[in-house]
Amino acid sequence: MPRPRSASLLVAVLATLAVLAVPLALSQGAATAARGAVVHTADSAGAPDPEASGDPRVAPVARPLAGDGVLPSRASIRKWPGRTIPYWVKLPDKFMWSFRAAIHAWNDTGLDMTFKQVPKSKAKLRIFVGDTGGSDGLATVGYQSSNWVHLTPGLLNPIPSASEAYVRVVAAHIITHELGHNLGLEHTDGCHLMTPILYLPDCPMMADKIGYYACRIVDAQALDRTVSLYGGTRRLAAKACPLDPAPQALSGVDFAGGLAADKPIAITWTPPSNPPPGGKVDVLIAPGGTCNFPVVKDYWGEATYSDNVRVLRVDPTAGVWHQTFTYVDTNCYGVQPVNQSGAGPSPVTHTLTSWVQAPAPPTLDVVRRALGSPGDYFAGVTWPSDKVNLAVLSRPAGQCATTWPDGEPFAKHLVYAPAGEPVQVHTDVTDPCLSFFTVRQDGGRASKTAATWQVGEEPAPAPPVVSSVRHVVGSDRYSFTATWDYNVARLAVLVQPEGSCATTWPAGEDPLAHEPIGGEVEAPGLVRPCLSFFTFNATGGAGAAVVRQVTAAPAPGAPTITSVTRAPGGPFRIHATFDATRFSLVSQVDSGCITTWSDLDPSAYVLQPTWDDPTVFEMYVDPSAHPDCLSFFLVNDDGVVGPGTTWPVPAAPAPPTLSITGLTLDSGYVQGVTNLDLDLFAIAVIEGAQGSCVSSFPAGEDPATYQAYYYATGTGTQVRIDMPVAHAHPCLAFFAYNADGVVGAVTKKQL
CATH class of the missing domain: 2.60.40 (Immunoglobulin-like)
Incomplete structure (x- = not known):
């Protein structure tokens, strides 16, 4: 039973069927004809509703053929005499693939009646573009004194979002249907050949293979009926046929390169001597090591590769395809010749990991233990951080990793640091060997080699840079300014009497007891002490001393x-x-x-x-x-x-009269711009109701009580006023005043 359709479609079909009863006068005998029109519907079960989806390109199509048969006036339909139907055809070139497919569909059934092309003078059946009354086709039913098939000029008009091949196959179905009428078949139902309405995409046109169509157009029902009329052997056609002749398999296919070979993948083949018109070589790429290129059906039922299969089309005469993408992935690669419809023999396959250029290794300067944080290290390392990341592998002492281990993920070993800053590394390995690799930012590959560092006894840190030592007046403290790499070293200061400067760190002395606090050290009882500055690392090693002998201060002059x-x-x-x-x-x-x-x-x-x-x-x-x-x-x-x-101290300068521009009121806030030297003056504002502005500043009042909200914009003396107001239409009186409390003239603004 055919699935239900929308009410609008049923009306169209019933109206078409009703015309069958209208008698028309035809040449060489009375006949009955029916005309149909293409009907679009959007409520086919299981199909998307274009109005709901908002996409007018995809909608089911119904091709009505209910009134496409011209019946003889006699009660019975006559079968053709003999075993051939001689026909003459005159159709546009673009119709001919569909026409040949329709003729082949009938002639390949084993029926004892064959369509045979003859000159027009000998033809009993004429097939051409003619008047169809708005239908896709119109044909005489059975053998009559005048036999013909008329096809509409728009038979191969595009179907939205469907391919040209799909349109050709639909046209082949329609022509095969019309030839079925010539043989004497009448309408049936469902998706059979002789259905009065060809529902698309419900009625399948295409096969499950790319570039193939469902070529069993003459189905069992139509074949059984024609065999009962004309005799012969019942032979159903294959279920799938290529839209165009399939090309021969490629020879000399070879796969080379990849990550293991450290060069781009290259697939080569022997260029075919006679590739089909429009033919290509498809390079198929599917993720993973399993060579499977799944095929799915689109809305119209055409086979296509699923989204996870990349298809790269190459000129078959090139004989080679080179990898051009720059990421690392393990894929199955397939190569096959295809015709213009995408059909071809099974691909030759091979699994490879794609190649990318390895980044240059980082440059390592030094690695130091972090102070007060066991397991943490700071490394002075440089790499092109705008292109690659840095990854660190930690191994036990003496087991440095010099190449990145196969299968080891990069993500858990990445480290980060701002440009120019030491890189912090954490490890639970005691005295580890740290291996530094660069890793492409796409995660594709690590540097071929590593910069390694075996952690051990650390050399003495670089001495500090001491730029000043000052006595804090009125105390026994001395302030200083010093810089050093605080990530890997700490600062200690030895305070000695004048002339007794320490140049090396005393053996057994704990440097932690001599760490300064807040950039100051104390020298109780010492008039001009000698200060010796040392840096020391996590293993207690101290660097060279920087000595500062405090001397008598020079006599000051007047500022x-x-x-x-x-x-x-x-x-x-x-x-x-x-x-x-x-x-x-x-x-x-x-x-x-x-x-x-x-x-x-x-x-x-x-x-x-x-x-x-x-x-x-x-x-x-x-x-x-x-x-x-x-x-x-x-x-x-x-x-x-x-x-x-x-x-x-002179008297403060007289305040100016403010010039305020761009004053606006929005959501209870007033904004505007003026110019005022804020090193000398301030702004006061007195708000009144609409029309109630004061004309002068109240005598005896402190202008600071009325100080406005404003700020310097940074452009000269420009000041932006930004303050809340209480009235819907305030009248504002602005004043400038100086440090002596003198108030300038008023500037009134009614908003």
Whole structure:
């Protein structure tokens, strides 16, 4: 029983069948004809719905043939006399494959009736493109005084997403169907040859092999009926036939190269002398060592290789295929000649691991034990990290790995480090031999050789670089600046009396007892000590000493002060020039200018530079204080203070009137831009309701109470205002004010 179809399709079929009852006047006798139209439907069971999938390229097709037979006026259908049906055919070239397939389908059945091509003058059956009334074909039924097959010009029109070969096979089915009418067959049902509707893709057109079609077009039902009419031997055709003649198998096939041979894979063959038109050589690549190239059916039932099979098509006359991809994988490789439809003999196969270029090995400088972390090591190693990764194998002492072991995964041995930084390696092996390999980032291959290091007694570490030693004024502490490789060494400082500098590490002395804290060491009771700096490694080895003898500090002079500024509520910012490696800047705030330091401890008044500019120092005073003079001095490491440099504090400059642009209000926040020197001024803003802006700053009020939210953009003196407001349409009064609390003129903005 045919599977149900949609209501729209059933209506189309019933309407077509109804026409069968309409009599038409035909030449040489009355006959009945029926015309059909191609109907597209999208509800075939088991097929995707194009409207649901959104893909209009794939939809089932129904080719109706219900009204394609022209019946004789007599009650019975006449069979053809004799044992041949002489025909004349005139069809476009693109129809001829389908036509020959249809003729062969009938002539290869053993039926005692054969279609034979003759000149037009001797033909009893004429086959040509003619009027089909919108159907795919139209034919007379049985033997009549005038016998013909009309085929529509659009018989081979493309079917969306189906191949040209599939369209040719469908056309062969239709022509075979029409020839069946000529033989006297009437319609049946289902997917039989004489079905009135050819459902696609439900009715199979293609075979299970690539490049083959289902060539048993004349099925058992049609053959039984025609044998009962004409006699003969019932002989069903093969189930699968090549769409085009299959090529001969390749000779001289050879597989070479691969990872084991350390060169690209090459497959060679003897070029065929007469390859078929459009023929190629298919190189098939399937993952794994099992040579299996699975075939699947697409929507229309055409056989194709599954997604995990790569198909590379090569000119057969080239005689060779070379590996061009650059990743390592073990695959089965197959090579076979194919015709233009993809059919060919079974492939010749071989399993190989593909080849890639091995990366250059890394360059190893030194490996050191990590301090305080048993099993951890730091390695100075370089490699082209933008192209390859680094992997490390750890083996027992004396068993260094010089090549990467077969089958050993790379992932669990990868190590990482920022460019220029030592690589950290962890292992549970005591005194291991570490082998460093580079590994391609695609995981395909390791370097052919390794850079190896047998861990043992470590050489003394490099000495530190000591750039400065300073006495902390007013204490027995000394600060220093030193650098060393802290990954593999620690720092120890020996403090000795003046002139008694240690140049080698004392035997038996524990370096851990002499580690400095916070970049300072203590020298209690020593006026000018000698400091000896050593690095020591995890095995206790100490490097060469770096000696610094503290000497009398030079007498300080007066500092050079180039400017002093103060923003409202902020510190004084002092631009000073002096030798900061020998002296510190101190200051004193008084009611008048002084040039001689008092008896105060200068260490309590040292000014610190800002983080972004070592020549700018900040000094905080009570915001309510307005000193009239600042005094600056230099103090040396011995606590000696030099002469002072005075800076009378002038009145703060008058604040400007703000020019505010681009002011916007969004989600309760106001944003805008102005220009203001924030080293001298600040911004205050007073918010009012719509139309209620103040015209001047309230007398006696502290402008800092109304300070706005803003920040410097980094472009000159440009300042961006970014602040919340309370009103939907606020009126804002902006003021600039200085460190003396003087407020400038108002700038009003109604939003």
